[in-house]
Amino acid sequence: MNTAIVIFGASGDLTARKLIPALYHNFRKRRLPEQFSIIGFARRPFTDDSFRGTMKEAVRSFAADEYQESDWETFARHLFYQRGEFEGKEHYNALAERLYNLVGEAGDVLHYLATAPDYYLTVIQHLAESGSLTETHERGYRRIIIEKPFGRDLPSALALNHELHHVLREEQIYRIDHYLGKETVQNVIVFRFGNAIFEPLWNRNYIDHVQISVAETVGVEHRAGYYDTSGVLRDIFQNHLLQLLTLIAMEPPVAFEADALRNEKVKVLSALRDIPPEHSARSTVRARYEGYLAEKGVNPNSTTETFLAMKLCIDNWRWQGVPFYLRSGKMMKEKSSEITVQFRRPPTQILDVQAGKTELFTNHLSISIQPDEGIHLRFIAKVPDEGMETRPVEMNFKFSESFGAKAIPEAYERLLLDAINGDASLFTRSDEIELAWKFIDGIRAGWESSDAPPLLTYMPGSWGPAASDELLGRDGRWWGHE
Secondary structure, eight states, rough: OOEEEEEEETSHHHHHIIIHHHHHHHHHOOOOSSSEOOOOOOOSSOOOOHHHHHHHHHHHHSGGGGGGGGHHHHTTTTTTEEOOOOOOHHHHHHHHHHHHHHHOOOEEEEEEEEEEEOGGGHHHHHHHHHHTTOOTSSSOOEEEEEEEESSHHHHHHHHHHHHHHHSOGGGEEEEEOGGGGGGHHHHHHHHHOOOTTGGGOOOOTEEEEEEEEEEOOOGGGHHHHHTTTHHHHIIIIIIHHHHHHHHHOOOOOOOSSSHHHHHHHHHHHHHHHOOGGGGGGHHHEEEEETGGGGSOOTTOOOOOOOOOEEEEESSSSTTTOOOOEEESSSBBBBEEEEEEEEEEOOOHHHHHHHTTTTOOOEEEEEEEEEEEEEEEEEEEETTTTTTTOOOEEEEEEEHHHHHTTTTTOOOOHHHHHHHHHHOOOTSSSSHHHHHHHHHHHHHHHHHTSTOOOOOEEEEEBBSSSSHHHHHHHHTTTTOOOO
């Protein structure tokens, strides 16, 4: 089948840094359809040849290890460019004609919205009016990928879903969160449900608490205009962190199939305990790094947070009474994304008590998503030649050691391939989006109430404000970096 991938916003960074390199990698691995075309759509006055030249430099910069001149020359023959304005109806008619000439009436078409969110509805409406989203018996599929952010609160997400469902079936819509495309995130599912030794322990009887952290060492950089209207709550918590939470907490799906998997994730989001305004200051810690207000593009009167830590609970049978601690921030001490499962202490650690030691070690499991991709299990072992003295040790799995240094592909590589093949397992469904926003909006409501927690500051290069440690300290716990 002849397949076309149309990228709206093809002159932007996302296309150059991620999308074209990902498609090029899939081409080199012989995973793209035998007949395919990639059409960039944007305002810039590119021709097919100049677009190919620009994308060649992008691939040489962002996929240098995989670049081969002969492969690129073959791949580039599948690249095309259609100049157009997002608001211009006639430009969509011209695009439809170009698509017909490239793939015919029976061809498959995947539309990728790599534009600013303000243009989502405009592009969707014009595509619908031009007939480009309509599926018939004579046509192949018509699908659309939408980048985050999918709305900025529940009302805007509901409005966007309403407009999408007016012209598309849910099965045609692929809401992308690149975190779900990471191999280490997908490995959470395999780790949990592919190994019989862990799932029996994955509940309130054996797990004390769970931590999920996404820390960045950079500031807002060139994203200040967007970030200052978003903050870490909307930018990271609403999608990345809540998605990681669902994978850690969900029940086993009946199959690794889109609806079965997403049904279980929805159950987790439905069971999240709301944080009422009067508990906002006790359950959340928000802060911004010192110097944020001086960043170019930031409103000098901004109240945007660049750091957030929160405690939340899942009210279901498996997790009743087990707290989940989520944390993310910019300008942190280290760049890391990690899930830590802290198991309960044994009722008594006989050997240590016998030796007069008072410290009680616990087992914990760390799933490192980046940069040290792997899984680390801490358990207790005897120190040689020291009587019955014990010490915590680690059992380590590293992707790079087990599968080779180049084993982990970019997230977009997997996600684009899944969308082409019609597998929506790693894409978010409309009810997931809406439940996540409902929870996030409740937190924002608390921040706007009389019980709001203060907006603290923290030093760049730290692990955030001291209040973040106190959030866990009140429960007799501490962050994994301690």
